[in-house]
Amino acid sequence: MSNNRKEIGPYDYIEYFKRNTALMVSMERNGNLNVMALDWKTIEELNGNPVIRAQVAYSRYTYQLLTEGVNEFTINIPSENNYEVVDIAGSYSGRNTNKFKQAGLETIPGKKTKVPTIKDCILSYECQIIHTSKSNMSSHHYFYGKILTAYASNEIAK
Ligand SMILES: Cc1cc2nc3c(=O)[nH]c(=O)nc-3n(C[C@H](O)[C@H](O)[C@H](O)COP(=O)(O)O)c2cc1C
Incomplete structure (x- = not known):
């Protein structure tokens, strides 16, 4: 596969x-992109689907x-x-900063999603939101993205 990466299973x-x-x-509906740093994430299963659960604060542009x-x-x-x-992704907001430009990030068009992945990452996942819920622990919301496809760079996937 091109871009020095190959398609993998969701749990690899x-x-x-x-x-x-x-x-x-x-992504905005008009195609503008945003990126943010995310530590609060898990890979799990929801109704038999492999999902990434991302915990995002209400205050984020994301x-x-x-x-x-x-x-x-x-x-x-x-x-x-x-x-x-x-x-850069974790300290500026996409409301007033183009973080892709600022961080010099390049994208690769999604195969299964409109939202692209980021070039030169060791892992990437294309996800479709299938469920959301409120976190009772904090001012965050959970987004459950079904993993439609995933990639690993040749750096880790020998
Ligand atoms: C290392 C790191 C991890 C972070 N993890 C999260 C996270 O899991 N959830 C979250 O809501 N914000 C997290 N943040 C904060 C957001 O990335 C940050 O507020 C960002 O500026 C939001 O961008 P946005 O307004 O363009 O969405 C993290 C920041 C850093 C530096």
Whole structure:
């Protein structure tokens, strides 16, 4: 497969998913993209579907896009030495900053989703939101994205 990555099963290489901060990409209806840093994430099963559960605070622009924009997101795991990108994605808001431009991120069109994945990540997942629920523990909302396809870079998938 091109772009130095190959398609994998939803639970493959999960240790990297658990260990590293993710970059979550969401999309406005008009196609504009946003990215935010996401630590609160799990891979689990919902009604027999492999899902990523992402916990997103109400104050995030990402929350607005996940509820008012395209009903999909992608999760991308950068390699551990990519602190700068995580820093930018996690400290600016897409309301007033184009974080893709600022962090120099390139995208790869989704195969199953309108939302693209991020180039040069060790893992990426294309997800469709199939359920949401309120967290009673904090000011966050849970988004359950069914994993439609996933990719691992050649760096980890030898
Ligand atoms: C390492 C790291 C992890 C983070 N994890 C989460 C998270 O799991 N959920 C969340 O709502 N915000 C999290 N944040 C905060 C958001 O990434 C941050 O508020 C971001 O600026 C929101 O961007 P947005 O307004 O464009 O959506 C994290 C920030 C950092 C630096």
